[in-house]
Amino acid sequence: MSKDVLDLLFKYQNKWVAFKKDLSGILFSASSVKDIEVKLKKLRIKDALVTFVNPADKSFSPLCRG
């Protein structure tokens, strides 16, 4: 992953991001995965890598006990 893309990860903390499939860049960001899906459909893009970018200033310890 290039430095430019890493810089973008910091820029998009707490947001959903759609990456180009080869991870060479970011297509767009949104505040929800639903909005990402709507935009992917509108742009007729399949196979984008979609991720929620965690905040950089916190460690992450998820626990799901259901």
Place this chain on the structure above:
Amino acid sequence: MPRLSYIYFPDPYENPVTKERSVVYRPYILVRLCNGHKISRGLVNCLLDSGSDRNLFPAGWGESVDINIKKGKELSILGIGGIEIKAYRHKVKLYVSDYNFESEVDFSYSQNKPLLGRDGFFNRFDEIIFNQNKKLVLLSY
């Protein structure tokens, strides 16, 4: 036995003391969510979380494939620090590369990061290996 491999994916990390910027690599799996004939367009990074009993996804992802979230069985999910969140359980199909399987997911409006848990994901594979040194996850099915 077919095998899938996923390289850990980076998240941004800032040292709270020095403010130095780097990344932390985490085990993510790319998943498509399917509800009947509706399947998500994006390949969504889901955190492979052996500490989670079950799958927990953001509600918006379910809504994007026309799942009526609040029609599912309502339940409480307990997390770190004893915090409880509300979730709704639904049957879905999950696609991991060419492998797909029926599963159950708890959808919550309070959760952003999709989590893959032991019941509904881990137990759909014969073997899951975390290679921390190579930052690689191997899944056999």
